[in-house]
Amino acid sequence: MLGPHEVVTIGLSHHTAPVSLRERLAMPSDAVGRHLLRLREDKVAQEGFILSTCNRVEIYALVDGADMGQRLSRYIAGAHGLTWRELDPHLYRYQGADAVAHLFRVASSLDSLVVGEPQILGQVKDAFRIAAEQRAVGRFLGPLMRRTLTVAKRVRTETRIGRESVSVGSAGVELAQQVFGELAGRRVLLVGAGEMGRLVAQSMLGQGVAEIIVANRTYQNAVTLAELFGGTAVHLDQLTRYLEQVDIVVTSTGATSYLLTRAMMAPILRARRYRPLFLVDLSVPRNIEPSVHDLEGAYLFNVDDLTEVAQRGLLRRREEASRAEAIVQHEASRCYRSLGARSADPVIAAMTRRAEDARRRELDRSEAILRTMPAKERQVVEAMSKAMFKRFLHDAIAQAHQLGERGDEDGLKLLGEIFGASHPTSEEDDDAR
């Protein structure tokens, strides 16, 4: 428990709910802002933020410890015109350290449909930004948001979860990088207008290739595709000329025989002085004779090779996910403890205020004597009195932090009473915010 409150997560995702339900709950950003406002006005939650993506809708909230989010669950159903019975089987609920761990998992892309995908972190950042703009987060969820971004970054840098290729497009890029290193400045020849070829070319464009040349049997289709990539369209019969100039060839046509044969490629590779030529044949049946791969300077990969790289990447991501999970669990319990320590803040603030009042009163009482002292000596007395009170309170403050970390509500209350500083109830805490 965080004082009289608790942090909870209530939501549904692709793991628990079909798209038909997810789409009913999905909220555009302006609706998120409205819901955050209503949650606080109706005193359903003290703090909160909402993560709404195509795969999940989740509300993270600081709620009254006695209620534990029951009202929040009903609010979600009511706000979307659903009955409790319709919604409840698809909802998951986490509280305390588990809720924190779930947020860290989501932001680190461990709970995503494709583990390690990078988009989720941007969506989490957007959710945080909207909540901050609405002033819907404060003493507890504010630090939690900041910590979430740090943990997600740590997972990305300390594991390879986001680095392995998991799509055919990124596998093509990864293989090309093993030949050329950086792809910036390279020239790509796309033969055919097949969907897979487009995907690979698109991924390469994202890596900064200098130019994409599109060759197609139907010239108009080549022109259309070239316009899409900002490239150049050429006729298929000009293929040989361009094969001498480009670095990467991607074929994806419906041709039923080889477009590029060994006999055709051997002199081209020789004319290139065996400068590496990376070829990706995504067509079935294949467009490039497999033995081209045996020629010096040619590196030919087909759709099976790319799929193998993508599948291996997926497997590696899963392996990395267990390492990432350990980081998340460790960080979540640490973060929850530090949030707990924050629940002692009102007691500590009251204790400090009371000590400062007492110090001021004593100094005022001795004002007549202090006035006769030189300014330097008065400063020394002032500093000494501050140091004495600080020293006196040090152990009590440390104790308050520990009680907060342990969630010991009674202990905090007692400590407050000893120092004549009452521990605020949840209602008072809300008002203080």
Next chain:
Amino acid sequence: MQPLLFTVALFAYLVVASARLPGLWSPPSWLGAVGRVALWVGAVAHIVGLGLLAMHQGGPPVLAAGGTLVTLAAFLGAANVLMQRQPYGEALSGVLGALSAAMLGLGMLLPQGSEPAPEALASLWFPIHAAMILLGLLGFALAFGVSALYLVVSGRLKAKRLGDLGRLPSIDALDALNTRFIVLGFLALTFGIAAEGLWATTIPDRAPRLGPTVYVTVVLWGWYAAAVMVRVVGGWRGRLAAHFSLVGFLGLLVSLGSIVAISRGWH
């Protein structure tokens, strides 16, 4: 003291090779760290040992075959340390570690030269000649290491063993590096030979001696001149160019090793 330091360096280089060469296939992170520490230990012990040997002999120990190999291996060890920050540094260090160990081990077995230096070596041209030849050999040794790694990476792509993609340097980067090292080695060797010629003119009554070292040097120069022509002028790339570097340096080691075994000296 220096034999002990050289022995430490030799073992450290062997550790580097053992830790980093298997790393070409599937590198566990702790093995990489072991290799990094061993490389530093080896290079430092080696350079300190070389410094002590130079102090003992009153100059760089390049008059005898053993001393030359020990010096060249030290340069290679230092270059290996310097290249650690490069993207290809870790993958290359296993090959270079093995090469350093081989040259240092051989250098330790051969005489490192302790007799007083001939008077002719007092000429200013001698250190220029020696430094350039050493730089040339260093360039060829580095080109050898890079070419070996090129063939490994290229072979894996050809065999479609795609397990550790991204952990090894790209073949294009290795190819470019090979060209740079060959050009560096060739230019240094050319200057070294020219400096030797100029040095010979300063020695009175010295008849030109055409020994096996001179023949090997001429063949070596011709070989690498051809390699530079093929790569830089002709623009030829790939495995052919890598084999040029490999064969050149292996041929160099075998030829010079034979000369030393027969004549117990360079000239």
